[in-house]
Amino acid sequence: MVTTNNGTSWTNATSAPLPNRFVTAIAIDPTNADRAIVCYSGYGVNTGSTPGHVFLTVNRGGSWTDVSGNLPDIPVNAAVIDPMDATHFIVGTDLGVFESVNNGLSWSQQNMGLANVVIADLDLRSDRILFAATHGRGMAKTPLPVPMAVDTVYPGDANGDGIVDVRDLLPLGRYYGLTGPARFSPSLNWTPQYLTSLWSPPDAADADGNGNGRVDSADVRGIVTNWYQSRTITSVPGRDPIEVVDELLRAIGPGPLSEPMHAIRRELLRFRSEILGVGPDWRLEQNYPNPFNPSTTIRYNVPNEVTELSISIIDVAGRALRAVRAHDVLPGVYTFVWDGRTDDGTPVASGVYLFTLRTENVQLTRKMILIK
Numbered sequence: 001m002v003t004t005n006n007g008t009s010w011t012n013a014t015s016a017p018l019p020n021r022f023v024t025a026i027a028i029d030p031t032n033a034d035r036a037i038v039c040y041s042g043y044g045v046n047t048g049s050t051p052g053h054v055f056l057t058v059n060r061g062g063s064w065t066d067v068s069g070n071l072p073d074i075p076v077n078a079a080v081i082d083p084m085d086a087t088h089f090i091v092g093t094d095l096g097v098f099e100s101v102n103n104g105l106s107w108s109q110q111n112m113g114l115a116n117v118v119i120a121d122l123d124l125r126s127d128r129i130l131f132a133a134t135h136g137r138g139m140a141k142t143p144l145p146v147p148m149a150v151d152t153v154y155p156g157d158a159n160g161d162g163i164v165d166v167r168d169l170l171p172l173g174r175y176y177g178l179t180g181p182a183r184f185s186p187s188l189n190w191t192p193q194y195l196t197s198l199w200s201p202p203d204a205a206d207a208d209g210n211g212n213g214r215v216d217s218a219d220v221r222g223i224v225t226n227w228y229q230s231r232t233i234t235s236v237p238g239r240d241p242i243e244v245v246d247e248l249l250r251a252i253g254p255g256p257l258s259e260p261m262h263a264i265r266r267e268l269l270r271f272r273s274e275i276l277g278v279g280p281d282w283r284l285e286q287n288y289p290n291p292f293n294p295s296t297t298i299r300y301n302v303p304n305e306v307t308e309l310s311i312s313i314i315d316v317a318g319r320a321l322r323a324v325r326a327h328d329v330l331p332g333v334y335t336f337v338w339d340g341r342t343d344d345g346t347p348v349a350s351g352v353y354l355f356t357l358r359t360e361n362v363q364l365t366r367k368m369i370l371i372k
């Protein structure tokens with residue numbers, strides 16, 4: 001019986017060649033509700049004009065095809081249609097588990113180490129572990145391989161060409177903001193990862209690097225983490241993640257950028273800051289050593305990108321002695337070594353000096369002492 005209105009009314013979907021025996025199981029294609037297989041108990045020899053144990057419909061029971069193929073003439077008690085490959089059927093019979101990878105044209109026994117026991121029920125868990133229940137306390141499980149027909153996702157290979165490189169940025173921008181099914185236990189590990197179902201369009205699944213069901217800037221971390229990984233080359237030399245981030249930043253360029261690329265760039269900068277341990281605040285540390293002779297090191301923390309930054313050294317009378325300027329400075333922890341000389345190389349006398357870090361919005365100053 002079939003209903004298409006939540007059970008308000010039912011239609012009898014029984015028609016030839018369905019046998020006059022009792023139905024034991026129905027499995028609906030998880031990817032297409034029009035398709036289902038229905039299984040029968042009993043023995044075909046007892047209903048000779050209507051043999052068969054497994055029947056397929058592709059039109060919600062409007063018509064049926066006998067797909068029992070070479071299955072033995074024994075009761076079929078349970079059925080599963082593989083959500084990753086709708087041509088893959090698994091059935092539990094009175095003589096163990098059988099599967100077909102061609103819509104039931106042919107079947108082979110898949111007993112998972114079980115004897116030829118009666119299978120009462122089957123369940124395929126989302127992580128592709130197949131469970132088979134037998135009588136008594138009997139229960140068995142086996143991992144099902146991922147069917148070849150299903151494209152698996154490798155995190156970071158956003159364009160699905162088998163290698164992770166700068167070309168994988170483009171699909172992130174292209175599918176930015178698109179949502180789809182999240183993966184089973186998503187991770188950034190360079191392993192084939194299963195889809196729960198297809199994305200629309202299917203290749204957008206590759207762009208969802210972290211597998212959370214949404215394409216956005218966070219997925220760029222899959223590219224950095226798996227940089228130059230390849231599906232075919234097993235051993236890839238490690239790369240310094242900072243080098244990778246910087247290469248990606250160079251590839252994106254300074255702009256003007258589309259909003260997705262802008263967000264990806266910001267995410268790369270955040271990632272870079274995390275790796276480098278960049279603090280959230282502007283910080284100008286006390287120089288070390290201090291007092292000093294002949295040179296000292298000044299460390300400073302740059303929490304966000306600035307177009308211009310200067311470090312300058314003046315004496316207590318306010319005379320500028322030394323100044324260095326940097327442009328387009330990325331977040332980072334930087335050092336400047338002062339050798340106790342002016343811009344033209346003249347050594348300065350013992351005394352107290354001030355050093356200042358300055359940007360458009362920030363000014364930090366500390367004192368230091370040169371003793372000769």
Ligand SMILES: [Ca+2]
Pocket residue numbers: 156157158159160161162163164165167168
């Ligand atoms: Ca790629």
Ligand SMILES: [Ca+2]
Pocket residue numbers: 207208209210211212213214215216218219
């Ligand atoms: Ca994602």
